[in-house]
Amino acid sequence: MPIDPEASVRTAIVGVVAVLLIVGACILRSAAAVRAAAFIGPLFCCFAVGILGEWPPAVTTILVCVLPLGCLLLAGRHAALRPAAPWFVRGSLTPEAPWLGLATVVLSAAALTAWALIVRPEPAEYLRELQRLPLGLAILGIAAFALVNPVWEELLFRGVLLAELASVWGTKAAVVLQAVLFGAAHFAGFPSGAIGMIMAGFWGFVLGVMRLRSGGILISYVVHVTANVVIGAASILILR
Structure with a gap:
C-alpha cells in the first residue's frame, strides 16, 4: 500500500485513483467489478486510516482482516452481487x-x-x-x-x-x-x-x-x- 504520511501528494493521488476505480466499477455495473470493489475499497480505507492515523500495526491488521470481509458479505446478500464462484x-x-x-x-x-x-x-x-x-x-x-x-x-x-x-x-x-x-x-x-x-x-x-x-x-x-x-x-x- 503506497500510503505514507510524509508523502501527502502521492497518498492523495493513490486515494483519488482508488475512488475513481470504485466509482467506475459501479458505473459499469459489472457484478465481478462491484464485488471486488466492495472488498478492495474498505481494505484500502482501513490501511489508509491505520497508517495515516499512526495506529498500532496489530490494530490495523485486525481491522483489514474483518471490515472488508464484512462489507463483501453484506454486498453478497444482494442477489445480483452474489459471488460468481465459491x-x-x-x-x-x-x-x-x-x-x-x-x-x-x-x-x-x-x-x-x-x-x-x-x-x-x-x-x-x-x-x-x-x-x-x-x-x-x-x-x-x-x-x-x-x-x-x-x-x-x-x-x-x-x-x-x-x-x-x-x-x-x-x-x-x-x-x-x-x-x-x-x-x-x-x-x-x-x-x-x-x-x-x-x-x-x-x-x-x-x-x-x-x-x-x-x-x-x-x-x-x-x-x-x-x-x-x-x-x-x-x-x-x-x-x-
Missing part, C-alpha cells in the same frame, strides 16, 4: 497438497534466507521489537502475526481477485494475474524491490494453483501461515 470455501485436501506445501515452505524459506543474507535489508520496526525479546517469545510473536496477516492477503488474492478474474477471463489468466498483483504488492515488502516482486509472484502463483486444485482457500492459507512462521523465525536470527 471463493470463500474451505476446500479439500488433495493428494499433492502435503508435498507441494512442504516444498513451497522449504524453498521459499531458503530463497528468503539467501536474499536476506545477500541484501541485508533493514529490519522492520516490529521485527526489531521482537528481536529484543527472548527467542521463545519472539517466535510466538511471529506466529501470532503469521496467523493473522495472511487472512486478508489470501482473501484478496486467492479469494476475491482469483475468483472474479476467473469469472471474466478464465482460471488460467486469473492465476497468472493474481500472482503478478501479489508480486507487485510486495515491492516494498519482505523481500523487496524487483527481485522481491519476482519471488513473491512465483509464490503467489503456487498458492493460486493450490487454491484451484483444492477447491478452497484453506490449503493456501495454511501453507502461507507456515511459510511466514519459518521465514519470520529465520529473519529474527539473521537480520541483526
Whole structure:
C-alpha cells in the first residue's frame, strides 16, 4: 500500500485513483467489478486510516482482516452481487497438497534466507521489537502475526481477485494475474524491490494453483501461515 504520511501528494493521488476505480466499477455495473470493489475499497480505507492515523500495526491488521470481509458479505446478500464462484470455501485436501506445501515452505524459506543474507535489508520496526525479546517469545510473536496477516492477503488474492478474474477471463489468466498483483504488492515488502516482486509472484502463483486444485482457500492459507512462521523465525536470527 503506497500510503505514507510524509508523502501527502502521492497518498492523495493513490486515494483519488482508488475512488475513481470504485466509482467506475459501479458505473459499469459489472457484478465481478462491484464485488471486488466492495472488498478492495474498505481494505484500502482501513490501511489508509491505520497508517495515516499512526495506529498500532496489530490494530490495523485486525481491522483489514474483518471490515472488508464484512462489507463483501453484506454486498453478497444482494442477489445480483452474489459471488460468481465459491471463493470463500474451505476446500479439500488433495493428494499433492502435503508435498507441494512442504516444498513451497522449504524453498521459499531458503530463497528468503539467501536474499536476506545477500541484501541485508533493514529490519522492520516490529521485527526489531521482537528481536529484543527472548527467542521463545519472539517466535510466538511471529506466529501470532503469521496467523493473522495472511487472512486478508489470501482473501484478496486467492479469494476475491482469483475468483472474479476467473469469472471474466478464465482460471488460467486469473492465476497468472493474481500472482503478478501479489508480486507487485510486495515491492516494498519482505523481500523487496524487483527481485522481491519476482519471488513473491512465483509464490503467489503456487498458492493460486493450490487454491484451484483444492477447491478452497484453506490449503493456501495454511501453507502461507507456515511459510511466514519459518521465514519470520529465520529473519529474527539473521537480520541483526
